[in-house]
Amino acid sequence: MIAGISTIGLGVSIGASLLQLIAVVLGGPLLMGLMVKIRARAEGRIGPPIRQPLLDLRKLASKERIHSEHTSVVFAVAPIALVASVAVAIAITPLVSTFPVLGRSADLFVVVFLILSGSVALALAGLDSGTAFGGMGSSRAMTIGALAEPALLVAMLALSIQAGSSNLPEIVSSTLAHPGWIASPERLLSFVALLIVVISETGRIPVDNPSTHLELTMVHEAMTLEYAGPELGLVLLGQAMRLGFLFALVANLFFPWGIASGSNPAGFLLGTVILGAKTVVLVTGVELIAISTAKLRLFRVPELLTGGFVLAVLAVVTGLVTR
Amino acid sequence: MSGSSFSQMLELASGAVLVCAILTLWRSDLHAITSILSLQGVSLGVVAGALAAHTHDGALAATAAVVLVVKGSVIPMLIRQVVRRVPGGRETSPLINVPASLVGASFLIVLAYLASSKITALSSAAATRLAPIGVATVLVGFLVLVTRRKTVSQIIGLLLIDNGVALVAFLLTAGVPLVVELGVSLDVLLVVAVLRVLATSMGTVSGAFDLDKMQELHD
Numbered sequence: 001m002i003a004g005i006s007t008i009g010l011g012v013s014i015g016a017s018l019l020q021l022i023a024v025v026l027g028g029p030l031l032m033g034l035m036v037k038i039r040a041r042a043e044g045r046i047g048p049p050i051r052q053p054l055l056d057l058r059k060l061a062s063k064e065r066i067h068s069e070h071t072s073v074v075f076a077v078a079p080i081a082l083v084a085s086v087a088v089a090i091a092i093t094p095l096v097s098t099f100p101v102l103g104r105s106a107d108l109f110v111v112v113f114l115i116l117s118g119s120v121a122l123a124l125a126g127l128d129s130g131t132a133f134g135g136m137g138s139s140r141a142m143t144i145g146a147l148a149e150p151a152l153l154v155a156m157l158a159l160s161i162q163a164g165s166s167n168l169p170e171i172v173s174s175t176l177a178h179p180g181w182i183a184s185p186e187r188l189l190s191f192v193a194l195l196i197v198v199i200s201e202t203g204r205i206p207v208d209n210p211s212t213h214l215e216l217t218m219v220h221e222a223m224t225l226e227y228a229g230p231e232l233g234l235v236l237l238g239q240a241m242r243l244g245f246l247f248a249l250v251a252n253l254f255f256p257w258g259i260a261s262g263s264n265p266a267g268f269l270l271g272t273v274i275l276g277a278k279t280v281v282l283v284t285g286v287e288l289i290a291i292s293t294a295k296l297r298l299f300r301v302p303e304l305l306t307g308g309f310v311l312a313v314l315a316v317v318t319g320l321v322t323r
Numbered sequence: 324m325s326g327s328s329f330s331q332m333l334e335l336a337s338g339a340v341l342v343c344a345i346l347t348l349w350r351s352d353l354h355a356i357t358s359i360l361s362l363q364g365v366s367l368g369v370v371a372g373a374l375a376a377h378t379h380d381g382a383l384a385a386t387a388a389v390v391l392v393v394k395g396s397v398i399p400m401l402i403r404q405v406v407r408r409v410p411g412g413r414e415t416s417p418l419i420n421v422p423a424s425l426v427g428a429s430f431l432i433v434l435a436y437l438a439s440s441k442i443t444a445l446s447s448a449a450a451t452r453l454a455p456i457g458v459a460t461v462l463v464g465f466l467v468l469v470t471r472r473k474t475v476s477q478i479i480g481l482l483l484i485d486n487g488v489a490l491v492a493f494l495l496t497a498g499v500p501l502v503v504e505l506g507v508s509l510d511v512l513l514v515v516a517v518l519r520v521l522a523t524s525m526g527t528v529s530g531a532f533d534l535d536k537m538q539e540l541h542d
Contacts (some may be wrong), residue, residue: 009330037484070378180330180331183331183332183337184331184334184335184338184340185335185337185341186338188339189338189342190339194341218434302422303349303420303422304424305420306421306422306425307345307421307422308423309407310345310428310429311345313429314341314429317432317433318338318428318436321436321440321443321452321455322334322443322452322453323359323457
C-alpha cells in the first residue's frame with residue numbers, strides 16, 4: 001500500500017495534497033459557520049450565513065497590522081506557526097486521497113505533534129503580550145491540551161493495532177480493504193474517545209464556549225485577545241483549519257469510504273465531495289450534542305477528558321485482547 | 324445472516340455494552356444513566372438476536388425478544404419512576420470521584436481481560452473473543468455497587484452485573500435455554516420492582532435516597 005506511492009507519481013500526490021489544503025482552508029471556516037447556523041436555528045434565530053467566517057477573514061485581512069509595543073517576535077510569529085503547522089498536517093494526512101505527498105512520514109505521532117506545536121505557539125503568544133487574560137488563557141489551554149493530546153494519541157493508536165502500522169495512509173487504506181474492522185468494539189471505544197478530544201481541541205461547548213468573551217469562562221479567546229487585523233485573521237483561520245482537519249481525520253479514520261485511492265482526477269473530486277458530506281454529518285452530530293449540554297465548569301473539564309483518555313486506553317487494550 | 328456481517332453485528336453490540344457500562348460511571352445525571360442502561364439492554368438484545376439469526380434458533384430468538392423488551396424498556400421505565408422522586412436527579416456523593424472511578428474501571432477491565440485470557444484461548448470464534456467484554460461489564464457493575472451511594476445507583480450497578488453475566492452467557496454458550504433466561508429476566512425484573520418499592524419507602528421514611536443515611540436500626 002505504501003509502495004503505491006511510487007506508482008502513483010509525485011505530481012499526482014502533490015496535486016492531491018494541494019486539493020486537501022484548499023478543501024480544508026475553505027471547508028474549515030464553512031464548518032464553523034455551519035455550527036453557528038445550527039445553534040442559531042435550534043434557538044429559533046435565523047443566524048448569520050454559513051459563509052460568515054470567510055467574510056470575516058476577508059474583512060480582517062484588509063485591516064491594518066497593530067502590535068502592542070510590549071510584545072516580542074513570538075507574538076508576530078505565532079499565528080504563522082499555527083497556520084503552517086496545521087497546513088503541513090493537512091497536506092500529509094489522507095483526507096481526499098490515500099496517497100498524499102510525504103504520506104510515508106504521515107505517522108500518527110507526527111500529526112499529533114504538528115497539532116500540538118500549533119497549540120504551543122498560540123499559548124506562547126498568549127503569554128508574550130503580558131496581559132492577565134492572555135496568561136490565564138494560555139494556562140487553561142495548556143491544562144486542557146495536556147489531557148486531550150495524550151487521549152488523541154492513544155485513541156488513534158487503537159486503530160493502528162488493527163492495521164499493524166502507525167502510518168495514517170496505511171491505516172486508512174487497510175480499513176478500506178477490510179470493511180469488517182469498522183464495527184469492532186475497539187473502534188467504538190476509540191470513536192467516542194476521539195469525539196471528546198476533538199470537541200475539546202476545537203473549543204466547542206462542553207469545554208469552551210467560542211461565542212463568549214466573559215473572563216471567567218473563555219479559554220481559546222483569552223489567548224488571542226491581543227490580536228487584531230490580519231494576524232487575528234490568521235489565528236482564526238488556523239483554528240478553523242484545525243477544526244476542519246480534525247473532523248475530516250476522524251471521518252476518514254472511521255468511515256473511509258469514498259476516499260480516492262487511485263490517480264483518477266474524477267476520483268479526487270468525488271473524494272472531496274464525499275469528505276465534505278462526511279464532515280458535515282459529523283459536525284452536525286457534534287453540534288446537536290453541544291446544543292443539548294451546558295458548558296462545563298473549568299474544574300469539571302479534566303473529568304470529561306479523563307473519561308476520553310480512559311476510553312482510549314480501553315480501546316487499545318480491547319484491540320489487543322479481541323484481536 | 325452472512326458470517327462477516329454476523330460477527331460485525333456481534334462486535335458492535337458487545338462493544339456498545341461495554342461503552343454503556345463505562346458511561347454509567349462517567350455521567351452523574353441519573354436520567355442520562357437510565358437512558359444509557361436502556362441502550363445497553365437493547366445492545367444485549369441485539370447480541371442475542373444476532374446469535375439467534377446465525378444459528379437459526381427459534382428459542383434464542385424468543386429469548387432475544389424477552390431481553391429486548393425487559394432490559395430495553397420495562398426495567399428502565401421502572402427505574403425512571405424512582406429517579407423522578409430523587410431530588411435533583413444526580414449521583415452527588417460517590418465514595419470516589421469520577422476520574423478516579425474511571426481509572427479504577429480501566430484497571431478492572433484490564434484485569435477482566437487478563438482473567439479471561441484462558442477462555443479466549445479456547446476458540447478463535449468471534450463470540451469467544453468477545454467474552455472478556457462481558458466479564459469486564461460485571462466488574463464495572465461491582466465498582467458502581469461499591470462506590471455509589473444513591474439507591475438508584477445501587478439498582479443500576481446490580482443491573483450492570485446482570486447484563487454482563489447475560490452477555491457472557493450468550494457469547495459462550497450460544498444461548499442459554501429459554502426457560503433459564505426467562506427465569507433470570509423475570510427475577511431481575513422482580514428485584515428491580517422490589518428495590519423500587521424499598522427505595523420509595525426509604526425516601527418517604529428518611530426523606531433521602533442516600534444509603535449512608537441508613538446507619539441505625541429503627542424499631
